[in-house]
Each structure stands twice: as structure tokens, then as C-alpha cells.
Amino acid sequence: MNSIYFYSMISMGGIAALLAGGLGFAANHFHVEKDPRVAKVEDALPSANCGACGYAGCESFAEAVVKGEAPVGGCPVGGDSVSTEIADIMGSENESSEKVVAELICAGGLKETKKSGKYDGIKSCKAAHQVNGGEKICQYSCLGFGDCEAICPFDAIFINDNGLPEIDPDACTGCGKCIDECPRNVLLLAPYQAKNHIRCSSHNIGKIVRKTCEVGCIACSLCLRACPVDAIEMKDNLAVIDYEKCVNCGICADKCPTGTIEFQGERIQKVEINDNCVGCTLCAKACPVEAIEGEIKKLHEVDQEICIQCGLCYEACNVDAVDLFYESDLS
Known part of the structure; x- marks a missing residue:
């Protein structure tokens, strides 16, 4: 009997050694070198793993960046600082995209909407939507039970006293989780600006x-x-x-x-061009309604009858020649 145990242990040990050798050979023979930049890019990311970039997590996004399948500015959570760091790692220019945030496309709260009855079910938008649509008559309205607030990984949403979600644009990363969670589709992504x-x-x-x-x-x-x-x-x-x-x-x-x-x-009330103007025409080119006139290298003027007070000329000017006036400035 002892000899059986002895030979069994020998054979099992031999098999184990053979398998270990095979695994070792496979590991060496089929080993794929991982680009060291993947780890560097992943370290630069905020480790939120929120999926706002369109990938499963930060590691997947980092691998996609290194492969050239994702832009260096594809992380909306990290913003410009992270995209700049990743661009340095990749030896490319910063291609940061404009920040987007969630916006509510419903202003019909408890005060503004008519009620169809009393809802006593589960306090969940999805549940209310499936049962009888909640308490509001409008079938397109926000239900206000806070599914978006609960799903937000950055605490950027809270339900106010009027039963509507309020979104902190600075805390929101544009990950889109709240949009996917809303059964009424009353949330969308919009430019931060x-x-x-x-x-x-x-x-x-x-x-x-x-x-x-x-x-x-x-x-x-x-x-x-x-x-x-x-x-x-x-x-x-x-x-x-x-x-x-x-x-x-x-x-x-x-x-x-x-x-x-x-x-x-605050709305812009008036736009004027001051003596700093060098006549570069950048403001005129930026104006969407052709409200700015002037010759090259000469002081330009704003036609107040045409101007829509959008402020694009102010953003285009690089010599501080455009003045914006708000209601508080004119009162």
C-alpha cells in the first residue's frame, strides 16, 4: 500500500513539473510586451472608472490611447490638465474636447404641472413610469424620484423642493449615467459653456x-x-x-x-469697441450677424441696431479692444 502512495506521489509530482514547465515555456514563448506608456497614461487618469470616455474603465481607455484608438483628451473627468499630461506621455499635441454636462429638459416641477392623482408606489422613476406614470399628467415630464441622483457617481445631482433635479455643472463630468438611468429621457448632454x-x-x-x-x-x-x-x-x-x-x-x-x-x-446689454482696436478685423470675422464694420488697421465700430450681444467679438479680440456692458453696468 505504501508503495502505491509513493508511486502516486512521484507520478503526480512529475505531471505537475511537466505542466509547470509547459506553462513556463508558453509564458516565455507567447509573451507580449505591454507598452509602458499604458501604465503611465493610466496613472495620469483620475481612476474614476465611470465610463464617460466610452470605455469600460481607465485601464481600457489607457490602452486605447496608446493604440491610437482614443484621443488623448477623451477623459471628460480629468479635463485639460489630464489631457495635457497624457499628451506629454504620448508625445502629441493636446486634443482636449469641450466639456459637456448633463442638462434637464423639463421645467415642470410640482408647482408647474397638473396632477393626475396620488402615487403611492415605490419611490423610483423607473417604477412609477412602468406603473402609471407617476402623479403628473404630462407623460413627458420629470418624475422627480431621484434615480438620476442615486446613480450619479460624483454627487453632482440633487432633487430640489420642486421635485426637479438640479445639476452642479462643475461637479458633473458628463459621464452620461444619469441620462441612461432616466426613463423619461429628460436629460441630455450639453456644452459646459x-x-x-x-x-x-x-x-x-x-x-x-x-x-x-x-x-x-x-x-x-x-x-x-x-x-x-x-x-x-x-x-x-x-x-x-x-x-x-x-x-x-x-x-x-x-x-x-x-x-x-x-x-x-447675466445677459450682455451692450457691446462697444474702444481705442485699443488695431483694426485686425478678428472681431468682425467672429460676428455672426455682421454687426461690426471698419477698415483694416483702423478703429472698428459696432452697429448697435444689428448687434445681438452674443460676445463672440469679445472672445475673438486679443488686444482688449471690446467692452461688454451688463445690466448692472448700465443701471
Whole structure:
């Protein structure tokens, strides 16, 4: 019996040694050198693993960057500082993309919307949406139970007293998790610098909207006709803004009769060009409505009748020759 155990141990040891040798040979023979830049790029990332870059996590994104499959500025959480560091690692130029943040396209809170009844079910947007649509009559409205708040990995969302999510643009990374979580699709990603937002997602006709919500879009098209750069169009009874075309002039918000369009921040009231102007024409080229005139190397002027106070000329000028005046400056 002892001899059986002895030979069994010998044979098992031999098999183990053979397998170990085979594994060792395979490891050496089929070994693939990992680019050391992958680890460096991963170390430069914020390790949020949020998926905002479009990859499963920071390691996957780092590998994609090194392979040339992802841009060095593809991490919205890290911002310019991280993209600059990654660009240095990769020996390329910084290609940081514009920051985007989540925006709510519904202003119909508890105060503004009509109720269909009392909802006593699970306090979850998904649950309410599947059962009877919650308490609001408008089937496009925000349900307000905070599924977006719960899913946000950066604590950038909270539900206010009016039953609507408020988003901290500085804390938001644009990862899109809240958008995927919302059963009503009342969240979207918009440029961080955007100031004009249409706070409605209803595709009902104006007559029905008026009966269900005080601040809903009634498809009157006043914003569309007022926009000087054609950045708004009507899609199935709803005004939709094209952020790539929008110049943040705020004219659409002024014209909206229901307050559906919100302008964030203080509106520019007047634009003037001062004596610092060197006549480079950069401001004139930046103006979307051709409100600036002047000859090369001579002082330019703003036609106040045409100017839409968007401020693009101010951003284009590099000699501090453009002055912006706000309501507080003129009062």
C-alpha cells in the first residue's frame, strides 16, 4: 500500500513539473510586451472608472490611447490638465474636447404641472413610469424620484423642493449615467459653456401642453423666428436647440411666452469697441450677424441696431479692444 502512495506521489509530482514547465515555456514563448506608456497614461487618469470616455474603465481607455484608438483628451473627468499630461506621455499635441454636462429638459416641477392623482408606489422613476406614470399628467415630464441622483457617481445631482433635479455643472463630468438611468429621457448632454436651454421635452400640441404644464413648449415658433443664427428648429411640436450653432445671445429666451427657454447667467446689454482696436478685423470675422464694420488697421465700430450681444467679438479680440456692458453696468 505504501508503495502505491509513493508511486502516486512521484507520478503526480512529475505531471505537475511537466505542466509547470509547459506553462513556463508558453509564458516565455507567447509573451507580449505591454507598452509602458499604458501604465503611465493610466496613472495620469483620475481612476474614476465611470465610463464617460466610452470605455469600460481607465485601464481600457489607457490602452486605447496608446493604440491610437482614443484621443488623448477623451477623459471628460480629468479635463485639460489630464489631457495635457497624457499628451506629454504620448508625445502629441493636446486634443482636449469641450466639456459637456448633463442638462434637464423639463421645467415642470410640482408647482408647474397638473396632477393626475396620488402615487403611492415605490419611490423610483423607473417604477412609477412602468406603473402609471407617476402623479403628473404630462407623460413627458420629470418624475422627480431621484434615480438620476442615486446613480450619479460624483454627487453632482440633487432633487430640489420642486421635485426637479438640479445639476452642479462643475461637479458633473458628463459621464452620461444619469441620462441612461432616466426613463423619461429628460436629460441630455450639453456644452459646459452653453447658456440657452429649452426646458421641455413634450411633443404634445400646444393646446394640450397649456392644460398640463405652465412652462411647457406650446410650439408657437417665436423662438425659431427670433433666433438670428438659425440655431432652433421645431421637431414634432417641440423647439430644439442646436448647441453647435447657438451663440448664447439669449434672444430666444426673451421671446418665449411660457418661460420654457432659460438663459443662464447675466445677459450682455451692450457691446462697444474702444481705442485699443488695431483694426485686425478678428472681431468682425467672429460676428455672426455682421454687426461690426471698419477698415483694416483702423478703429472698428459696432452697429448697435444689428448687434445681438452674443460676445463672440469679445472672445475673438486679443488686444482688449471690446467692452461688454451688463445690466448692472448700465443701471
